[in-house]
Amino acid sequence: MSEVITANDKEYEAQEMAQAPGADQPMEDRTNNRTLRPTTSKKFAEFMKTGWDNQEPEIEPLESSKFIPARLEALGKRFPGERIVIPAGTPKVRNNDDDYAFRPNTEFSYYTGLGQDYEAGAVLVLNPVDPESPEAKAGKTHTPELFVAPRADNSTEAYYVDAHYGEYWVGPRAGLKELNAMTGIATHDIAQLPDALGKDVGAEAGAVRMRVVRLADPEMTAEVENVREANGFPDPATNEKADDELQEFASTARMVKDSYEVGEIRKAVAATKDGFDRILTRLPEAVGKPRSERMLEGEFNAVSREEGNTVGYDTIIASGEHAPILHWMRNTGVVGHGEMLLIDAGIEVDSLYTADITRTFPVDGKFTPLQKKIYQAVLDSQQAGFEAAKPGATYSDIHHACMRVIAQKLHDWGILKVDVEESLSPQGQQHRRWLACGVAHHLGLDVHDCAQARYESYQGAKITPGMVFTIEPGLYFAKNDLLIPPEMRGIGVRIEDDVLMTENGPEWISKDIPKQIDDVEKWMAQRAAARK
Structure with a gap:
């Protein structure tokens, strides 16, 4: 069917061309040719201001809001x-005018309780109180304030003009009163910032x-740096050092989880178990097919x-010779008969807390x-690490316990040619x-949580109740490793679980995800049968 161009169409196109900057305009000032939007006639x-029903988002306090005051008080x-200035961050460009799904900065999420893509x-901003005020004398140091874009609802022109905030484009979103109700934090228009x-x-x-928080x-x-330089703080290096201290404190503060955080991680682990179930159900029909690693992913x-919200990190689905590759995330391989299949995956729930689980399957x-x-x-090594993890122990204790088992096994098999003690010494490490x-690593809002803490606060610090961490030893026999027997080449095994330290010792949070040999085989059989 032919297309009919009317006089009105031609007039419309002429208006669009007249409004578009010429080729000599700077790139950032040019129009986007992806689509023709309505002209802004009176x-x-x-017309766009009339005939709309109001769409009020639901307003309920978040469960996390009960825990935010204590976090802000400590900060x-x-x-x-x-x-103290903690930005949520802005969307990151994937290509041209397409952004990645927005995920707020971790520190912002921790100190507001906001996850997903609300903000x-x-x-x-944490504003210091007047030291002579009644609040200060009562022990209060700061007043938190949240600065956000107001709602671009149908009462505003931005409703249909602004593709980022306009609710015609993105649907009803939380504004000032909604975010105030959700977080319990006083909320203001971002224009006042x-x-x-x-x-x-x-x-x-x-x-x-x-x-x-510099990197958010x-x-x-x-903008903060401009304000500082204009008001007596002209040295960027000194300012950066001050910001690094803030980042370090915020990272260290997350090491001990409150009950809300532990509950969210448990939800993430439970969802991750469901994800592994789904993989194992699909596994039999995926074997031998092109890109079957991606089928499972x-x-x-x-x-x-x-x-949940999404994955907590890029999923590793590594079969056969890919399994010894520590960060294999292309997932382009074929899952083959007779191979070992290593899967490192975790689901991030809506609060942004994640699980981190690895299982290796025949x-x-x-x-x-x-x-x-x-x-x-590998299983024995992990158990040794778990037994070494107790209140008062350190991450180094877990590390050394796991490594001793691995070194001993390699020596017993004739692969490690030197004495076990020599290999375990700092001068050896073969x-x-x-x-x-x-x-082992901390787990929480980030899969490698608290990473900006100092060494002595992390690796060298005592493990205390409330800490959540992983234990994940492995053995990685690369396909091209000539120092191991040929039959071992191309086999990689990692077993990773999430652990909560309690007053009575460590708890496997992920205990419901099978890992003992007989249990794994039974699990695989059950899931394979479930597809038939």
Whole structure:
């Protein structure tokens, strides 16, 4: 059917061309040719203001809001008299005018309780109270304020013009009153932020100093830096050092989880179990097919969106010779008969807390004697790490316990040619050829949580109740490793579980995800039968 161009169409196109900047205009000022939007005629603008029913988002306090005051109080006491700026960050470009799904900065989420994609561009500010005020005398150090874009609902022109915030484009979203109700934090229009940042800033006694979470939003960091430089803090290196101290404190503060955080991680682990179930159900029909690693990845990713926010990190589906590759995330391989299949995956729930689980499966449902030997060695290593983890122990204690088992096994098999004690010494470390990575890390809002803490606060610190961490030893026998027997080449095994430290010792949070040899085989058989 031919297309009929009317006189009105031609007039419309002429208006569009007249409004579009020419080729000599700067790139950032040019129009986007992806689509033709309505012209901004007065008639259209008036028409768009009428005939809409209000869409009020549900307003309920988040469960996390009960725990936010204690977190903010601890942060304020660490930096009395200073203004703390924590941006949520902005969407990151995937290509041209397409953004990745927005995920707020971890520190912003921790100190507001906001997850998902409510608040791109928002900024949390902790303002110091007057030291002579009744609040200060009662022990209060700061007043938190949240700065956000107001709702672009149908009463505004932005409703249909603004593709980022306009609710015609993105649907009803939380604005000032909604986010205030959700978080319990006083909430203001983002337009007021510049004045709020610069108020009373100075280097003289009694004036306010500022710190910012630097990496969350480069533009906000630059704005804070401009305010500091204009008010007596001209040295970027000194300012950056102050910001690093804020980042370090915020990272360390997350090491001990409150009951809400532990509950969210349990939800993430339970969802991750469902994801593994889905993978194992699909496994028999995927074997031998092109990109069957991705077929399995797709099953897990589907569960992550059904039961959570998304995956907590890029999923590793590594079969055969891919399994010894520590960060194999292309997932382009074929899952083959007789191989071992290593899956490292975790679901991030809506609060942004994630699980981190690794299981290694015999593709055909039964371990061969060789596979069983290697798998059991890793399982024994993990159990040794778990037994070393107790209140008062350190991450180094877990590490050394796991490594001793691995070194002994490698020596017993004739692969490690030196004495076990020599290999375990700082001057040796030969066993690390087959286990180069660490075997434990904190877990929470980030899969590798609290990573900006100092060494002495992390690896060298005592493990205390409330800490959540992984234990994940492995053995990685690369396909091209000529120092191991040929039959072992191309086999990789990792077993990773999530652990909560309690007053009575460690608890396997992920105990319901099978890992003992007989249990794994039974699990695989049950899931295979479920597809028939």
